Amino acid sequence: MFNIIAESAGTTLSIALEGVLDTQAAPKLEALINEKIADATEVKFDFANLEYLTSAGLRVLLTAQQEMDDKEGIMSLTNVNDEIMEIFDMTGFTDVLTII
Amino acid sequence: MQMENKKDNNRVKRRTAVITVGFNIALIIATIVIIHIRDVDTLAPVRAMNVGIDLVGMIIGFLILLFCYIDLQRVGVDFRYFRYLVEATILALFTDIGAWVMEERQELWLLNRIDNTVFYMCMPTVVIFFWHYFTRIIGREDKLVITAERWFKLGYVLEMLMCTANFFLGFFFSIDHQGVYHRGPLYPLFMLYLLAFGAVVVILMIIYRNRLSRRQIVAVSAYIATPFPVIFISFFIYGLSLNYAVCMLDLLVMYCIVNIEQGREKLAVEKELSTAASIQEGVLPHVFPLFPERKEFDLHASMDPAKEVGGDFYDAFFIDDDHMAIVVADVSGKGIPAALFMLISRTLIKNRTMMGGTPAEILMDVNPQLYEGNQAKMFVTVWLGIITISTGHVTEANAGHEYPAIRHADGSFELLKRKHGLVLGGMKKAGYTDDEFELNPGDTIFVYTDGVPEATDARGQRFGMDRMTESLNKKPDAVPRELLETVRADVDAFVGNAPQFDDLTMLAVKYYGSGTAKQS
Numbered sequence: 207m208f209n210i211i212a213e214s215a216g217t218t219l220s221i222a223l224e225g226v227l228d229t230q231a232a233p234k235l236e237a238l239i240n241e242k243i244a245d246a247t248e249v250k251f252d253f254a255n256l257e258y259l260t261s262a263g264l265r266v267l268l269t270a271q272q273e274m275d276d277k278e279g280i281m282s283l284t285n286v287n288d289e290i291m292e293i294f295d296m297t298g299f300t301d302v303l304t305i306i
Numbered sequence: 307m308q309m310e311n312k313k314d315n316n317r318v319k320r321r322t323a324v325i326t327v328g329f330n331i332a333l334i335i336a337t338i339v340i341i342h343i344r345d346v347d348t349l350a351p352v353r354a355m356n357v358g359i360d361l362v363g364m365i366i367g368f369l370i371l372l373f374c375y376i377d378l379q380r381v382g383v384d385f386r387y388f389r390y391l392v393e394a395t396i397l398a399l400f401t402d403i404g405a406w407v408m409e410e411r412q413e414l415w416l417l418n419r420i421d422n423t424v425f426y427m428c429m430p431t432v433v434i435f436f437w438h439y440f441t442r443i444i445g446r447e448d449k450l451v452i453t454a455e456r457w458f459k460l461g462y463v464l465e466m467l468m469c470t471a472n473f474f475l476g477f478f479f480s481i482d483h484q485g486v487y488h489r490g491p492l493y494p495l496f497m498l499y500l501l502a503f504g505a506v507v508v509i510l511m512i513i514y515r516n517r518l519s520r521r522q523i524v525a526v527s528a529y530i531a532t533p534f535p536v537i538f539i540s541f542f543i544y545g546l547s548l549n550y551a552v553c554m555l556d557l558l559v560m561y562c563i564v565n566i567e568q569g570r571e572k573l574a575v576e577k578e579l580s581t582a583a584s585i586q587e588g589v590l591p592h593v594f595p596l597f598p599e600r601k602e603f604d605l606h607a608s609m610d611p612a613k614e615v616g617g618d619f620y621d622a623f624f625i626d627d628d629h630m631a632i633v634v635a636d637v638s639g640k641g642i643p644a645a646l647f648m649l650i651s652r653t654l655i656k657n658r659t660m661m662g663g664t665p666a667e668i669l670m671d672v673n674p675q676l677y678e679g680n681q682a683k684m685f686v687t688v689w690l691g692i693i694t695i696s697t698g699h700v701t702e703a704n705a706g707h708e709y710p711a712i713r714h715a716d717g718s719f720e721l722l723k724r725k726h727g728l729v730l731g732g733m734k735k736a737g738y739t740d741d742e743f744e745l746n747p748g749d750t751i752f753v754y755t756d757g758v759p760e761a762t763d764a765r766g767q768r769f770g771m772d773r774m775t776e777s778l779n780k781k782p783d784a785v786p787r788e789l790l791e792t793v794r795a796d797v798d799a800f801v802g803n804a805p806q807f808d809d810l811t812m813l814a815v816k817y818y819g820s821g822t823a824k825q826s
Contacts, residue, residue: 265638269683297706298728
């Protein structure tokens with residue numbers, strides 16, 4: 207159901223997500239971010255194949271955003287679908303995240 | 307939904323029990339039959355002793371299974387592979403008895419050969435079950451463990467194939483037509499599997515010693531080590547094969563040490579969880595009607611946690627005689643951490659609300675307090691509304707929470723989509739805005755958490771907002787209690803048996819106006 211494809215190029219970390227980012231999937235993403243974010247100055251999320259996310263997924267994104275803000279790095283999200291966009295609107299995340 | 311999960315669990319438990327009891331009763335009957343094949347007096351003393359010890363081993367095995375079964379019922383601890391291990395050892399003991407009883411019985415040579423083949427097959431089977439049990443203690447994620455498992459599985463298949471071929475070719479052992487057992491030339495090859503296994507387990511145990519308690523190391527070492535001297539001794543004394551009886555004793559020790567240890571931990575955690583759940587339940591107002599003396603409105607709310615404790619909450623309280631505050635909130639995360647964060651959030655919001663101010667001001671003040679020292683990086687979505695009871699005027703602010711649904715008298719429920727602020731506790735600085743709307747007599751407002759739209763069925767489909775508003779509009783004029791029951795029933799029907807991972811909270815207020823008496 208849920209899949210992560212992560213690639214590091216220099217200090218840029220690219221993460222493509224697939225499926226549904228929910229309570230069960232979120233710990234996997236969290237573990238990956240914890241492991242790799244320390245060396246990254248830029249994190250790029252590709253949401254093209256992410257269908258949906260729940261509050262557990264939001265929490266992981268927020269943690270990553272805070273961490274990048276703290277070290278003045280860049281974090282961006284691309285290809286966010288309408289359903290997820292609505293969740294970002296509803297939860298106020300559109301003010302915090304950089305969605306391209 | 308939780309009840310159905312329990313029902314499902316019970317069904318599995320019952321099936322496990324029936325299979326276990328059936329298999330073991332069959333074994334006991336077979337043992338009685340097989341012992342009567344031969345007058346035990348005609349057995350050589352060393353063999354008779356061996357049969358007796360095997361029997362004791364079997365009885366110990368049955369007792370261990372019985373205790374495992376009781377644990378499963380009472381604590382819910384399922385030592386599946388441990389039970390399989392005991393079961394395979396019982397079978398090995400049974401076939402060992404069979405082999406000695408049928409030894410040198412000409413007319414039973416075929417049955418004897420079948421019995422011995424099963425006996426030989428028990429060894430790799432015991433090994434594989436022990437492997438599963440052992441790796442569930444040390445963890446199954448490591449590359450080393452995964453590689454070892456691949457080899458053991460391959461070895462298992464080879465051993466089983468060879469045992470089957472041996473039935474006809476007799477290279478491990480043979481039973482001739484006089485019913486006499488002969489060890490074959492490839493017997494050491496058969497035992498190589500056991501030796502390799504023992505060596506690998508010892509190596510893994512040394513590498514991952516930090517993951518095992520001292521008692522677990524003792525129990526596993528005993529299990530690996532004790533059969534070897536026994537095998538060594540029986541090499542010289544024909545008629546003695548006590549290794550499985552010794553294994554059974556080791557299993558008994560393991561059961562006592564390892565399982566009781568684990569079970570006790572789980573029991574303690576469960577007790578704490580249920581205490582936490584009752585604390586949590588206690589802080590949510592839950593005796594309805596909450597304000598029986600107020601005839602201007604009717605209010606009902608419910609919170610169903612997905613686990614024992616949840617992160618959702620609702621609240622309703624009077625700030626002064628004319629202003630009632632309503633809160634519906636959802637903490638990210640589950641279990642004890644979410645429950646703690648929920649208790650803090652509820653207290654901060656309520657206290658700050660009682661001090662006065664608009665919902666946006668209240669959320670703005672609470673946010674940095676929740677952000678501060680938020681180690682677990684949790685956040686909470688909050689809908690906060692203050693209703694002026696005399697006029698029906700509502701001021702609301704939304705911190706990343708779901709859109710409430712509102713229904714004006716004679717109309718249907720619609721989502722009230724207003725500007726949202728960020729969830730509370732997520733960022734140090736966050737802004738919130740107040741919105742206003744009017745409740746006229748007969749109007750109802752419905753506030754909920756994402757547990758409703760995100761309830762998921764077995765195919766992964768979500769209940770969604772459309773089904774929710776549809777459900778609300780089945781009986782739009784219903785009193786809050788009935789409205790909540792309708793939605794709940796529709797959600798339950800939609801998800802069926804699929805397990806749910808999110809708390810589900812709903813709150814509805816129907817406004818009658820200050821002049822009108824409450825209808826029933």
